Amino acid sequence: MSLFVTELRRLTKRRVTRLLLVLLVVGLATVATAFSFSSHKLSPEVVAAAQADSDAQYRKSVEEWKRSVTECEAAQARGEQTEERYGENCGKDYQPQPEMFDPKWNLPYQFDFRAEFPTFIAVFAGAVALFAFIVGASFVGAEWNTGGMMNLLLWRPKRLAVLGTKLAALLTTVLGLSVVLGALWTAVFWLIGTQRGTTAKMTAGVWRSIGLDGLRAVALILVVGAVAFALASLGRHTAMALGAAVALFAVSEVGIRIAVGVLSVPFGDRYVLSTYAQSWFMKQAELFDYDTCEFARGACEPAKYVVTWQQSAVVFGIGVVAALVAAFWTMRRRDVA
């Protein structure tokens, strides 16, 4: 227990942790603040003003239409050709209708908590996952690099216990931070919704769905932190994790996309990692194969392949387990030179 508390203390004392935490909080606060300015509460006055604008636009449009018809009839009386300029029957059949001037078009943007907050959960998860990645990698990478790990092993010569305790301290910190910041993030957007948007139709079912989105976000953050920790531990350097991440991105997002494109593999994106991240957040990702369509025969319903969030869970689960098993195995076997 003392080692766990020590590692928690060590992690929170580290400069990179503190600096990145400040950047994370400032970044999230900036996004929330900027967004709050773009949203406007639709008060009865604003709705009435939009309605008045629509009515005025409708009236103006009808007047212009009448004037156009009158001009057309005058031109016809003079024996002029009018069809090209005014259309058939002087455009009398195209009288503007009131429903063509929906007041919604004149309303400013209003944030809808129910519909849009899940997207902001993904934004939050991305930012915190980046934090978890760098802090997770440097927590073990810098310790190896500066001799801190060796010093610790001289005090606690149980390698697996030391690595496991460090990982537990990292995940506990990231989890605590995700929960606290996630709660603040939700509260801030709820506040934006109540003050400058809408929080209508928030049933228990909607809250449950948002809660599950939040849980999936936290799980992804923990997976990213654990994988970064494992990679840095394998390479005994922070840069190992960063390098592996860049390599993975290049192979998955660029290499595989090119390869499946060249080979014309149906639903090639199912081999790309970001598809699984998308499916994890959106509950599913739909892939379409337009090669099955013959558009010359008219409209086509292309073949569809669905990646579910459960499949994403399996892919990420295998990845994190493989990375951690490799890290612990090498920790046990390799000399500390």
Add this chain to the structure above:
Amino acid sequence: MSAVLEIEGLRKTYRSRKRGVRHALDGFDMRVEAGQVHGFLGPNGSGKTTTLRTLLGLIRPNGGRMAILGQELPRALPAVAGQVGAIVESPQFFPHFSARDTLSLLAQAGELPKRRVDEVLELVGLRDRAGERVKTYSLGMKQRLAVASALLKDPKLLILDEPANGLDPGGIREMRRLMRELAESGMTVVLSSHILGEIQLICDSVTIISLGRRVAFGPVEQVLAAHSQGTVRVRLEAVADLPRAEETLTRSGIRVAAEADHLMLSGVDKPAAVSRLLAEQDLYVSELTPVAVDLESVFLELTATAPVPGQNRQVDQSAKVDQTGTAGGWGA
């Protein structure tokens, strides 16, 4: 006396496709008695640090036996780790933490009281600089911090790899005094160093390693005596008589090296016999001095690492001995 540290037949082999097989430790033996300051000497690449790392569980050996405080390693290492303080090679600490933070984290991990941090900071002379970041420290200050971290546990066995590295002359003297005080308080100290004059001053006993094998061991005086080779310096009243004296002594089976104004004899059991031999030839001695060897010359001789004019010695060029080694007194 009981042994605090015992190593028998320790082997560590590195295999590489490029460089082939290299035996870093090749049946190495070592024994350190309780309450002693023990010097652990060897040329660069001889296996000193590998031995210490293996002992401390950082490297897996390929064979041999190790024990600390009577407990077999590496099985019992977690049990004895609390009684062993160690610094291995150059001191390495997280650069952005202060000395107090560094020690405080170690003390917390080892479940030691906080006051112990202040005690060791005082002991190594870092009390007034304890709040500064380690990255601002000089090498000598980092060395002091490393020693402080090793002393934090108030260990029964203290293992220090090059503790005087980077210290100023005052610091070296303080370190020497500290080692003696620790030994007097009952702590056993194993000291690895290349400053052989210091080792000779501080240590009760030594082990010398070369190419992964022990080449000498025992109390310092015995190791010196065993390798003094009975060297004697002889001067005559008349320098012109030196060639005749050389001839006389050589005829008597004594190894003689002629210098400009004196002769150096080796293999002399009784210096009086030299005086008698020369007097019988009417050659009169003005000086007959047994030459004392120091640890440095013994080290250079045993490890065959003395510089040779016109040659550049490579790191792995040192003496390799058979398994028995050269005993200077006691040992495993």
